[in-house]
Amino acid sequence: MRTFVFVLVMAVAVLLFGHWRNARRRAELQALAAAFGLTFERAVLGVLDDGGRAGGAGPPSAPPLLRVLPGMETSSVSGTYNGVAVRLHRRSRGARMVVSGRHPMPLSVGLYVASRTAFDNIASRVGVQDLRTGNERFDREVVIQGNAPAEITALFSQPEVQQAVLDVFQTRMSTIDDDGVHGRLDDDGADPAAIRPMLDAVTRAVLAIDNARAFSGRLRHRQA
Numbered sequence: 001m002r003t004f005v006f007v008l009v010m011a012v013a014v015l016l017f018g019h020w021r022n023a024r025r026r027a028e029l030q031a032l033a034a035a036f037g038l039t040f041e042r043a044v045l046g047v048l049d050d051g052g053r054a055g056g057a058g059p060p061s062a063p064p065l066l067r068v069l070p071g072m073e074t075s076s077v078s079g080t081y082n083g084v085a086v087r088l089h090r091r092s093r094g095a096r097m098v099v100s101g102r103h104p105m106p107l108s109v110g111l112y113v114a115s116r117t118a119f120d121n122i123a124s125r126v127g128v129q130d131l132r133t134g135n136e137r138f139d140r141e142v143v144i145q146g147n148a149p150a151e152i153t154a155l156f157s158q159p160e161v162q163q164a165v166l167d168v169f170q171t172r173m174s175t176i177d178d179d180g181v182h183g184r185l186d187d188d189g190a191d192p193a194a195i196r197p198m199l200d201a202v203t204r205a206v207l208a209i210d211n212a213r214a215f216s217g218r219l220r221h222r223q224a
């Protein structure tokens with residue numbers, strides 16, 4: 001009997017914690033949506049919860065129990081900021097806020113860009129080669145990989161692109177891929193004043209990359 005009561009109490013505690021955490025994250029993201037003129041959306045198990053969309057109509061599509069279980073709900077904020085399609089969300093595992101800006105058309109070159117780590121330096125010494133631009137400061141801070149070395153190197157050799165990338169990579173968890181630029185905040189806060197600089201940096205980087213590839217015939221061809 002005691003075991004049953006203990007299990008029941010723990011189950012209720014888990015549900016209450018899940019409800020509290022989901023409610024807190026919803027409130028944070030709704031505040032960000034209002035601050036930046038974006039749209040708040042709530043999804044449960046990857047399915048949009050109609051009752052969670054700002055201005056949504058009809059009852060929530062997900063059963064109430066699923067909406068309080070930890071890990072079931074993934075809220076996000078999306079829309080257009082500085083002319084770039086953006087999305088703000090928390091990773092399902094971990095608390096860091098992710099600020100993503102997406103290209104109108106993916107690069108399609110197998111691109112991966114991240115802050116250089118000690119592991120990357122060791123890997124380069126044993127033959128794992130990444131792409132270099134010739135700018136020592138940029139190459140020291142950033143590791144670039146992809147399937148189209150000439151096009152990628154030309155793109156990231158542009159001074160405007162390099163500065164925009166370094167601005168995003170002030171936080172070491174940020175990355176760039178074919179789809180866009182993904183800035184990750186160092187802490188778990190959701191203060192609009194703290195997020196705005198990253199949102200500005202991410203959208204500047206997306207625009208810098210798009211503007212630079214507009215002058216590259218090979219990269220422009222890959223968009224078709």
